Amino acid sequence: MGIIRASRLIYDYIRRDEDDHVEEVSRAIDGLDLDIKAGDFVAILGHNGSGKSTFAKQINGILLPTEGTVWISGMKTTDESHIWDIRKTAGMVFQNPDNQIIGNIVEEDVGFGPENLGVPTDEIWQRVDESLEAVGMTAYRMKSPNKLSGGQKQRVAIAGVMAMRPQCIILDEPTAMLDPNGRREVIRTVHELNQKEGITVLLITHYMEEVIEADRVIVMDDGRLVMDGTPREIFSRVKELKSYRLDVPQVTELAYELKQAGVDLPEGILTIEELTEHLLPIFRKANAL
Amino acid sequence: MSIRAEHINYLYGEGTAFEQYALKDVSFEIEDGQFIGLIGHTGSGKSTLIQHLNGLLRASSGKIYYNGEDIDQEGYDKKALRSHVGLVFQYPEHQLFEVDVFSDVCFGPKNQGLSNEVTEQRAREALIQVGLDERLWTQSPFELSGGQKRRVAIAGVLAMQPEVLILDEPTAGLDPRGRDEILDEISALHEEKGMTIILVSHSMEDIARYADRILVMSHGEKLFDAPPKEVFRHYQELERIGLAAPQITYVVRSLKEKGIALEDDITTVEEAKTAILRLLRKADGRA
The missing domain is CATH 3.40.50.300 (P-loop containing nucleotide triphosphate hydrolases)
Structure with a gap:
């Protein structure tokens, strides 16, 4: 069993009227089976309302299953005696950094999590040091968070989660509010945590170019898992992705369009280097250089 | 107005x-x-x-x-x-x-x-x-x-x-x-x-x-x-101030560096596609 596992997971949002009678039930997750291996970098794609964020909230027990089961490191999320262990295992980072930062200075903010867990003071500082180092924010430890850029704030939020020593981090659209530079910083940081610290990463995003380096891409639609594969496998299925309201990176789109027009390119080109490498011989052969 | x-x-x-x-x-x-x-x-x-x-x-x-x-x-x-x-x-x-x-x-x-x-x-x-x-x-x-x-x-x-x-x-x-x-x-x-x-x-x-x-x-x-087209030509300056050009601009730059004669003011996928196909077809016509 992997670090995160969901079996026949169903989740209903239930709306009740004043007398507590059920007024409306909407099914956000509809029979999800999923097993995520420790150490993997997994990206989750899906349109607004496809159930991604609802699933993310199941992982650390913010929401509990209507039916089915979620296990984190073998612990059932419905087992109340494990809820704190689960939250220590799986940390979450949300979209808006301004809603997640509470400290007056960076180091204070990062120390809040472990302090809350009752970690001894010496160890708190050690964890703060390590976490800030891991996200490359050590130079800013005495700064006020509101003087930081969006990307830096989001890295502080990630350090705050890292200080809880999780095995897994779930990031729910962490770059939606950032400028191009901030986006790059955050994605690079998350990849480093995955590679150097072996943290399992679940990245929810609407930016297709952020997922090309993931180990695995999952596409959700109407609360179900509809596509599951490597970035190359997923981005080879351009039409299918578009039918789920998604898209492909521009370079993949260009390769796809050229292929449709008869240019002999392979499917699922993900990077500029790959496209260049495949187009050059075609140009040479056509004497078009 | x-x-x-x-x-x-x-x-x-x-x-x-x-x-x-x-x-x-x-x-x-x-x-x-x-x-x-x-x-x-x-x-x-x-x-x-x-x-x-x-x-x-x-x-x-x-x-x-x-x-x-x-x-x-x-x-x-x-x-x-x-x-x-x-x-x-x-x-x-x-x-x-x-x-x-x-x-x-x-x-x-x-x-x-x-x-x-x-x-x-x-x-x-x-x-x-x-x-x-x-x-x-x-x-x-x-x-x-x-x-x-x-x-x-x-x-x-x-x-x-x-x-x-x-x-x-x-x-x-x-x-x-x-x-x-x-x-x-x-x-x-x-x-x-x-x-x-x-x-x-x-x-x-x-x-x-x-x-x-x-x-x-x-x-x-x-x-x-x-x-x-003018602004994205300055992609290096844009990068210096935390921005970037569209990905397609970098695709075109990479192809140009390898000798493919594309215009350097391409900023959309559609334009890149048209330009690449035009070059390939022109060569085809010569052959």
Whole structure:
């Protein structure tokens, strides 16, 4: 069993009227089976309302299953005696950094999590040091968070989660509010945590170019898992992705369009280097250089 | 008819030790019917700037003219200005508050003092313009999806029938299709109604596709003011200030470096495709 596992997971949002009678039930997750291996970098794609964020909230027990089961490191999320262990295992980072930062200075903010867990003071500082180092924010430890850029704030939020020593981090659209530079910083940081610290990463995003380096891409639609594969496998299925309201990176789109027009390119080109490498011989052969 | 900014300075904490320029000597003129892309890193002054354009903030020095009139002169009707220059804030759905969608959209025009009949007529038109299904009009705005809520919020501003529509990151957090739908609707307002659009965005790809002129802000100053092809040619300078060019610009650069004779002002996938196919077919014709 992997670090995160969901079996026949169903989740209903239930709306009740004043007398507590059920007024409306909407099914956000509809029979999800999923097993995520420790150490993997997994990206989750899906349109607004496809159930991604609802699933993310199941992982650390913010929401509990209507039916089915979620296990984190073998612990059932419905087992109340494990809820704190689960939250220590799986940390979450949300979209808006301004809603997640509470400290007056960076180091204070990062120390809040472990302090809350009752970690001894010496160890708190050690964890703060390590976490800030891991996200490359050590130079800013005495700064006020509101003087930081969006990307830096989001890295502080990630350090705050890292200080809880999780095995897994779930990031729910962490770059939606950032400028191009901030986006790059955050994605690079998350990849480093995955590679150097072996943290399992679940990245929810609407930016297709952020997922090309993931180990695995999952596409959700109407609360179900509809596509599951490597970035190359997923981005080879351009039409299918578009039918789920998604898209492909521009370079993949260009390769796809050229292929449709008869240019002999392979499917699922993900990077500029790959496209260049495949187009050059075609140009040479056509004497078009 | 235009918006003209002349030497706008805006200082935070003026006269204190923390005095800081949010805008520094910014000047430009936006003619009627243009589609402007406004880009810049976080904290570059974009949001501060757009709040000057409808008089929500007042410049520390410098002047703003709307259709030739100084908006800070005594007796100038700022309330009227705010209905001519409609501003859609970031995450505008957080500002929805009415019991149903239709009432929410009516709020603006009602506040302008229009009759119920005219108000409702405008609300209907605005909701149709943003493509919101009529069955949703009687629902609570809080029950809608993210993309639908955002449409309602945009309709609320459109119902005031602005001449200029300013949108601060209208697609943040939307899925790719939702993003395209909203941008296509905004583009239709521009093409069909001749509305002046100022679009603030962090997506260089979207800006390249829709804007006919780009203003680039950096640390409170205007760095570039030119058509997209011109601006994205300076991709290295853009990177230095935390921005980038659309990915396709880098694709074209990489191909050019290997000797493929593409124009260096390509900024959209469509243009790149056409240019590559043209080169291949030309060679084919020679063979």
